[in-house]
Amino acid sequence: MNVLPNLDRIVPTVARAAAEQVVSSAEMLTSLSGFLRRQYQFILVVIAACLCLGVGYYMATPSTYTATASLIIDSRKNQLFQQQSVLGDIPIDSASVESQVQIIKSETIALAVIKDLRLTDDSEFAGSPGLIGTVTGWIGDVLGSDRSRSEFDKLRRTTESFANRLTVRRVGLTYIIEIGFRSLSPDRAAQIANAVADAYVVDQLDAKYKATKRATSWLQDRIKELREQASAAERAVVNFKAQNNIVESGGRLMNEQQLAELNSQMVVAKTQVSEAKARLDRIEAVLLADNPESTVDGTVADTLNSQVVSKLRSQYLDLATREADWSARYGRNHLAAVNLRNQMAGIRSSIMDELRRLAESYKSDLEIANQRAASIEKQVDQAVSASRVTNEAQVSLRDLESKSQSYRALHDNFLQRYMESVQQQSFPITEARIITQASRPLKPSAPKLSIVLSIAGAAGLLFGFGLGRLRDLSDRVFRTTDEVEAQLQAHCLAILPRIEPQLNLPAPTGPRGPRQVVPDGGLYWHVVHNPFSGFTESVRAIKVAADIAARNGAGRVIGFTSSLPNEGKSTVAAGFAELLAQSGARTILIDGDLRNPSLTRGLMPEAEVGVLEVLSGKRDMSQVMWREPETGLDMLPAVIPSRHAQTSDVLASAAMRNLIDDLRKRYDYVVVDLSPLAPVVDVRTTTGLIDSYVFVVEWGRTKTDVVQHAMNSARHLREQLLGVVLNKAELKQMSRYGYGGYYRNDYYRRYGYSE
Template sequence: MNVLPSLDRAVAYAGAATDQAASSTEAVKGLLGFLRRQYRLILTIVAASLCFGLLYMIATPSSYTATATLIIDTRKNQLFQQQSVVGDIPIDSAAVESQVQILKSETIALAVIKDLHLTDDPEFGGRSGLLGMISGGLAWLFAGDASRSDFETLRRTAEAFSKHLTVRRVGLTYIIEISFTSLSSDRAAQIANAVAEAYVVDQLDSKYKATKRASVWLQDRIKELRDQASAAERAVVAFKANNNIVESGGRLMNEQQLAELNSQLVVARAQASEAKARLDRIQAVLQTDSPESTVDGTVADTLNNQVVSKLRSQYLDLATREADWSARYGRGHLAAVNLRNQMQGIRNSILDELRRLAESYKSDLEIATQREAGVQKQLSLAVTESQATNQAQVSLRDLESSSQTYRALYDNFLQRYMESVQQQSFPITEARVITQASRPLKASAPKLSFVMPIAAFAGLFLGLAVARLRDLSENVFRTTDDVKAVLKTDCIAILPQIEEQKGRPPVAAVLNGPRAIALNGSLYWHVVNEPFSRYAESIRSVKVAADLALRSGTGKVIGFTSSLPNEGKSTVATGFAALLAQSGARTILVDGDLRNPSLTRALTPDANRGLIEVMAGRDGLSQVVWQEGNTGLYFLPAVVAARTAHTSEILASQAMKALIDDLRKHYDYVVVDLSPLAPVVDVRTTTDIIDSYVFVVEWGRTKIDIVRHALDGARSLRENILGVVLNKADLKLMSRYGHHDYYRNEYYNRYGYSD
């Protein structure tokens, strides 16, 4: 189902490709035709340009170019300085290009000019070479020979110096080439080296001046910073005195006291807790009613009490004995009872000792509690004082920071000042010369291998431009395509340029009589005299167009006209009429140019009666018609005794229409030679009597605008044009315009035709 659309697209693509190829071919043909048409002009301009280049080579003196090379060395010399006071610019592409511009600056130029006294050198102060002499002569002619001032001389020398100086960076490296061109090879090398040396000196001088300016500024700034640093330090000391801020070992006194009190408070709290724990334990022992608890209950201090330890030892010994006696003799034995009484006495003694220890523990607890309260009070006072000190320290830190800043700035500026003093004594530049300029052995300009190709290319470009302008400014008819494109009608023939055959003997007259036309070698009879010429063949193409029009019933009366005089319409009309008559058609040629009857003067100079007399009824047609016997052509002359202003009315009259109608009846073709269309209006009045018109245009001469304007003013005539004939064409030049190669001689020679 999709086969047909695909096929349509393929056909469309193929058609587009074919059209594109055809347009490309036409463009190439147009270019080749343009070159064939204008090659003489192009070659002439190229030759003139080459001659001018050769003249320039002869007239221009030889100049020499010497080159010195320096490098912007990024490796700094650190022997006497660590860092530039004024700050070093990083060496990058922009920095190197900046150095190139400095080398081209006027400061360097003036330094070299003054050092080498170039104002006295005629190469710089005067004018040299052909162009210099010409400009000098013009300046002397218009400005006189007034002496120059020193300033003007210096300015002119600097301007000439900058024109001879070339500074460029070598690729993306840090190397810079300094080239100078001079008429003297020694002078060129001397100036190139002088420029490099002046640049190095300028760099050293600029650094020295910048460092000196920095040192002066640093002195004032150091003095100011010293005063500011001293004032800030005095403010810090005064603030500490006013706020009782004392430091010891890098720390504030109140901070040390606060730390010590805090440690004492911790110790006091621990002692109070320990005392309370011992008191609570011993009180718990005392409150127990069990005798074993009294004897066995101990606290840490009872273990170290000798009284309690001795009593407890006695108690344990008695308890052992009492247990032994009770086991032997019973609990009621008197010895066992005495032992238990002794044990009770010892328990009471232990109890009394424990009460004494409890009172001691109670006293220790009270002392520890009082000590804790005292330390707590001192700590609170210290905290209050520390808070006040901390608030003051905020302002103190600001004062100290300001003091330290001023002191650091002072120290830094003092160090930079010392460096600047050192750099003044030892200025160092990054630029150094790596190659001195030497005397060149060969001239750098003018170079034949450079000047002549440039002259040739310039001449070729100018020649193409002039040729193109000439081609566009012609605005004439050259090809049949021009006729079709501009006039929208067919070009039925292109007639070559022909020459009159002078010295040709007249052809023997076939008819003898008072109104017989003699056949001679003039252009009018070229078709008869040279029937195998290309001119005759082109006239035959006009006849073919006329025969086709006659078959349609509209081409029996044919008028020949043109835009301007001398375009050859009368010659074409005569040749066409002779060819018709020679082919057997009964043909009459009418001279309808009543303003300038040139055809009558050429063919029948002895005629004294003609068209006017027939229209007036004074003579019959048979009494005024002439005939050429070899072709059988009839001719009706126009004899005008005096200039007539109303010829257009004569051609538009009923008598003229009646005459043409009468001629239609007696002749197969009526050929009328009319006046030109642009100068007079006669042709515009003939549209009622003429069936069709042949419009003759002189090839390569008649302007397109004139033809277009003439035809636009006669629209009824334009509608009845049989075709356009390009006359007087140069067939050798025809092949240079478009696709007219078929006018070449070999094509016609095969069929027996000749020029």
């Protein structure tokens, strides 16, 4: 297998996933830090408010004291007076301990303590009657209502107050239970805690005594019933044996013993038959054989075990040995060898006669053995028949005996339990015992200032983060370049800080020519008077973007617009045009807001004619144009003597197109201050005139949905958009969004920037 190509694909994938995870973590941390920078003041205010509420609660709440008593549920029961619980030894587990906790919290224990300590008369628990109680009692007397009802209400109020002040908990996984009680008096708290522990122990003893008493009464009736049932069952067993002739000896039935003995005799008889038949078969096989030598075979003597045959065989073997020796010496036909063979033949004849006699004897033995086996087998069959009858009766007998034994065992067991119950009734013992008595607490348990302040601080932090997040989500405005690029899908050219008019500038001197613009301390001239400010540097960023767009063939006619009025588009347009003129570019600034020519009112308030007269042919360009002599910026005002309803037609007219084409030839940049998008539709008719648009958005004020709606309503403008400018940014607040300080820190001051 080629593993290396797979590794080449896997390693970059893993590395890319790890890098994405790191980037995601970094983005999360950046988002969190930005959130804290924006909302930390609000979060601190919420925390401070919660802390003040906590201090107020601490000062208004009276001090209470908590006393604690401890008891243990002992799993090792005292065996001094009892051997076994009548109700059974139930092991103590976690569920049992938790059950005891709930018993201590029960109303039974509470009522016992309330009654014992007369807590219904204590104003801390039952409450002081006061004026309302007096009036209620008087009305009850007049109406004749039942006084017990008021006593019942007082008891219920006391019980509820008691339950609210009582705390019972298990210590870890142990069998120890802590009982705490909270009261305004430390002595009262200790007294009630000890009373609850004592009441629980007494309740356990009383419960055991009552349970034992009920068990004793029930056991008496049950023992009497079982005694009668056991006696009746035993009598039934005796009567059944007598009726069915069932006799036992040594723990066994007589017919069973007889059948066992007959079986043993039958096995012996069958063994004898087999042996007799085997001997008979062997001797008959020898007699039927034609070979004379088989009569003197060694196995015959060994099998038959006959002394006569054995003696004759020994003689035969001696003669055979001598015959073989003489035949070898003198030859087979020698007279002595012939005599020996004759003697051997006589011995073989004697052996055959003896074998025939033995065969007759074996036949007799076989017949005797068969008769004996048949007799024993007949006796076994008779015994089996009798045993079957007895066994059928034995089934019923065993049922009666089992029933009798069960009744007797139950009687004995219940009798033993009865004796134990009587013993426990005399000496009731509980598993619970008090190990620590509650003592008078030395200091109050609540309220604790540290806990109150911790809870208040934690709540304040939680509420602060939650409300801060809600403020963040509800803050649907533009504050960062990332928000602009993410929501508008447009490049953010610059963030312009908020500027203020300069009131202490010296008045201009020298003669003033016709249609000459004189700079003053207004916002429009901030770029001229403060070339090293952050505002001017941000306007330079717009100029750089415009220069790059112009080199790329995007055109040099730039329009400035916004979503709503008063977002500062005219100020930005004037500053941009002044900066272009200062750099040596031939620039003209046109007031294209024919509905509200604020640029004309701010820069050329004395103008009487403007762009409308040029478009209508009443005046020439040179007769209406104004100039700023310091920068060389030309300005074309818009003078509206009365409200004009067809301004969009004017901007879309052929005369306006011819004017813009003429200005393209005469100037390097044509800057047009247009009307806002939302109130009027004038800007939408200029997409054929304007090469690039700069969209001005007021920082931290204009809603994002307003800007998005305005830009979506002019889709051609979006296609020709040079970028977005955030205007009127607050430097102090910008630091919360990761900006702000860069206009004021030492690094920027080294380059001559001023606030």
